[in-house]
Amino acid sequence: MxxxxxxxxxxxxxxxxxxxxxxxxxxxxxxxxxxxxxxxxxxxxxxxxxxxxxxxxxxxxxxxxxxxxxxxxxxxxxxxxxxxxxxxxxxxxxxxxxxxxxxxxxxxxxxxxxxxxxxxxxxxxxxGGLGVEPLEAGFDPVRFHQALRQRRAPIKQVLLAGDIVVGVGNIYASEALFSAGIRPTTRADRISGPRAARLHAAIVQVLQRALAVGGSTLRDFVSADGQSGYFQLDTMVYDRAGQPCRRCATAIRTIRQGQRSTYFCPLCQAR
DNA sequence: AAGCTGTCCTGAAAGC
DNA sequence: TGCTTTCAGGACAGCT
Missing domain, CATH: 3.20.190.10 (MutM-like, N-terminal)
Structure with a gap:
């Protein structure tokens, strides 16, 4: 998608x-x-x-x-x-x-x-209601933390809402939270400054990597057949329920948040 | 204000 | 084998 x-x-x-x-x-x-x-x-x-x-x-x-x-x-x-x-x-x-x-x-x-x-x-x-662009200078770790402190909803759903930062869909939300070691159910306002900074960096890294990969696999996404264009995703947690975590081998778990699937490693994302 | 839930649509996959 | 059900996803309307 x-x-x-x-x-x-x-x-x-x-x-x-x-x-x-x-x-x-x-x-x-x-x-x-x-x-x-x-x-x-x-x-x-x-x-x-x-x-x-x-x-x-x-x-x-x-x-x-x-x-x-x-x-x-x-x-x-x-x-x-x-x-x-x-x-x-x-x-x-x-x-x-x-x-x-x-x-x-x-x-x-x-x-x-x-x-x-x-x-x-x-x-x-x-x-008008869209958040900042994650790959532009306006996406700042300190302001990101300040915005998260206003929200009590689970961090995964706050990311998906798109009114703080845009472009983080269901797949990249799970991936970024894994990368930052944050459990998706954690209340956004309970995330400390350093952890918010880690999440900020994870979002940028996950999206930039996908963009770089897309540049090679999607070079003719528009001009070619339109079928083979989607990213071949190599995910850490997304759609990997029950499979071993690539970092610690613990079984990846899946839960529902707001009628949407979330994936995480219970050990790497302890809180 | 913030945060829930339901809704849209259809193809693929799972279940019976 | 063939039918039915479930699921996936982004973003908005309409609630509380």
């Missing part, structure tokens, strides 16, 4: 190639998570200025607004001069002078939303 590293790799794979292109047509498939918000024809004639990213949203900057693209959990993008006819799971297409951008999303948790330049409220609604 696309988490921050996959989204960033996707962005890099087509941002330069689509920049400057003029939209010739836009097509919708079955409904996605949210409606597009405008008639597809409203995009025709606009040029693509750039492709940025905020959290797990891709921000396609157009002449008169932004296209916010979210890959949900099963979405992927392709951008190529030409593509085969759309299949039953291709739910958005942007035909441009430089190629065809296509969203393939079998489970339709993804979304493409057009936010006109003037609709500031809509932009705030979609992006």
């Amino acid at each position: 696309p988490e921050l590293p996959e989204v960033e790799v996707t962005r890099r794979s087509f941002a330069d190639r689509i920049a400057g292109a003029t939209v010739r047509a836009a097509r919708l498939g079955k409904p996605l998570r949210w409606p597009l918000g405008v008639a597809p024809e409203a995009l025709v004639g606009q040029r693509v200025r750039s492709v940025g990213r905020r959290g797990k949203y891709l921000l396609v900057e157009m002449d008169r607004g932004w296209l916010l693209v979210h890959l949900g959990m099963s979405g992927s993008l392709q951008f190529a001069p030409a593509l085969p006819p759309p299949g039953p799971h291709d739910h958005f297409e942007l035909d441009t002078s430089q190629g065809l951008l296509r969203l393939h999303d079998p489970r339709r948790f993804g979304a493409v939303v057009c936010v006109p330049s003037l609709d500031h409220a809509r932009a705030v609604q979609l992006l």
Whole structure:
């Protein structure tokens, strides 16, 4: 499932190639998570200025607004001069002078939303509540600790909420907590400064490593077949229930937190 | 305000 | 073998 590293790799794979292109047509498939918000024809004639990213949203900057693209959990993008006819799971297409951008999303948790330049409220609604970017300078260990001290919920769920730091999904939350030696059920406000600093470093390291791996395994994520693109994850705890911890050989345990699976090592993550 | 729960969707895997 | 059930995931609405 696309988490921050996959989204960033996707962005890099087509941002330069689509920049400057003029939209010739836009097509919708079955409904996605949210409606597009405008008639597809409203995009025709606009040029693509750039492709940025905020959290797990891709921000396609157009002449008169932004296209916010979210890959949900099963979405992927392709951008190529030409593509085969759309299949039953291709739910958005942007035909441009430089190629065809296509969203393939079998489970339709993804979304493409057009936010006109003037609709500031809509932009705030979609992006306003997001936390800091974990791979940018604003993600600071001291401020991270201060933010955690305001929260009584289990640290795993606080990370997932995304309002302190974005981009840490279910997989990387478990992985980062293992790396920092913190039990996922620990109340966020009970984590000391030094331990928060360790978690901060673990989040950065886990995401950066995934991004580096993605750079090699996902080089043609967008332009190629779209099937083999997902990360081949080599995890320490995620999806390893009952298997021996790679550090101490204790059996990895799984629990449910907020209807989501959490994995941890009971020995390496004692508290 | 913060923190719960339910909801959306569909393919894969497990269970009967 | 074939049918039914469960599970996975991100993020929001609507509660308490």
